[in-house]
Amino acid sequence: MTDTTPLLEATGIDHDYGTVSVLRDVSVTIECGRVTALIGPNGAGKSTLIRDLAGLHEPTAGTITYNGPDTAREIGYLPQHPAFRPGFTALETLQFYASLVGDDETDAMAQLERVGLENAADRPVEALSGGMTRLLGIAQATIGDPPIVILDEPGSGLDPSMGLHVFDVAADLADEGIAVLLSSHDLELVEQVADDLLILADGRVAEQGSIADVRARVGGSSLRQVYEHAVGGHRDTVQVVGDHA
Numbered sequence: 001m002t003d004t005t006p007l008l009e010a011t012g013i014d015h016d017y018g019t020v021s022v023l024r025d026v027s028v029t030i031e032c033g034r035v036t037a038l039i040g041p042n043g044a045g046k047s048t049l050i051r052d053l054a055g056l057h058e059p060t061a062g063t064i065t066y067n068g069p070d071t072a073r074e075i076g077y078l079p080q081h082p083a084f085r086p087g088f089t090a091l092e093t094l095q096f097y098a099s100l101v102g103d104d105e106t107d108a109m110a111q112l113e114r115v116g117l118e119n120a121a122d123r124p125v126e127a128l129s130g131g132m133t134r135l136l137g138i139a140q141a142t143i144g145d146p147p148i149v150i151l152d153e154p155g156s157g158l159d160p161s162m163g164l165h166v167f168d169v170a171a172d173l174a175d176e177g178i179a180v181l182l183s184s185h186d187l188e189l190v191e192q193v194a195d196d197l198l199i200l201a202d203g204r205v206a207e208q209g210s211i212a213d214v215r216a217r218v219g220g221s222s223l224r225q226v227y228e229h230a231v232g233g234h235r236d237t238v239q240v241v242g243d244h245a
């Protein structure tokens with residue numbers, strides 16, 4: 001691998017659910033030390049693409065190539081709706097995941113501290129709030145120091161300070177050299193933290209590149225203007241793929 005080789009390269013991704021085509025010809029690279037933000041309207045196909053990239057389901061067409069080092073865990077993943085097995089504390093849960101990838105279980109507390117959950121270490125996972133469960137999911141995604149971390153809406157359901165903190169955690173991971181891909185609807189946080197942008201609209205790439213390049217190309221003074229230009233302005237109805245009425 002050369003320094004310029006992306007850690008993850010997806011080319012020409014199509015994804016169909018039965019007869020419904022959700023992604024069409026999507027290509028994206030995920031680079032070391034950068035935060036790539038995946039944004040787009042509800043139903044645009046962000047989670048579908050994320051699950052393709054994380055290896056959780058197979059795209060209908062296209063290739064996904066991992067160019068990173070051999071490690072026990074190549075990709076850490078936060079699902080959009082994280083859930084944990086009841087009956088264990090937050091700390092025990094992380095220790096369990098650490099044991100699966102041969103990581104030092106004593107690092108689990110450090111992972112909890114990184115997301116600000118250290119005071120909930122002894123709380124059963126079923127007693128965590130929605131936001132705390134998401135934070136535990138983010139900690140879980142970084143267990144085993146994977147070179148790629150993919151976070152599906154990490155800021156969703158978090159209060160503004162914790163949302164900012166979570167994006168700062170993503171930036172810190174990138175500063176450590178990790179390739180971070182996250183999806184979000186919070187354009188302000190994306191603008192503050194992300195290096196690169198992939199805007200999906202109706203299952204296709206509407207814009208991509210560094211935030212500065214995309215902004216220069218599209219001509220918007222803010223990410224919101226760029227976004228509205230890319231996805232076609234305000235919408236009051238969710239675009240349902242496969243339904244073109």
Ligand SMILES: Nc1ncnc2c1ncn2[C@@H]1O[C@H](COP(=O)(O)OP(=O)(O)OP(=O)(O)O)[C@@H](O)[C@H]1O
Binds near residue numbers: 022041044046
């Ligand atoms: N398992 C599935 N079977 C059939 N259709 C699905 C399935 N999963 C997602 N879809 C459809 O694919 C489309 C894209 O969904 P996806 O969850 O990828 O969008 P998204 O951009 O992540 O949306 P949001 O921002 O609302 O989370 C939607 O129309 C959704 O109904």
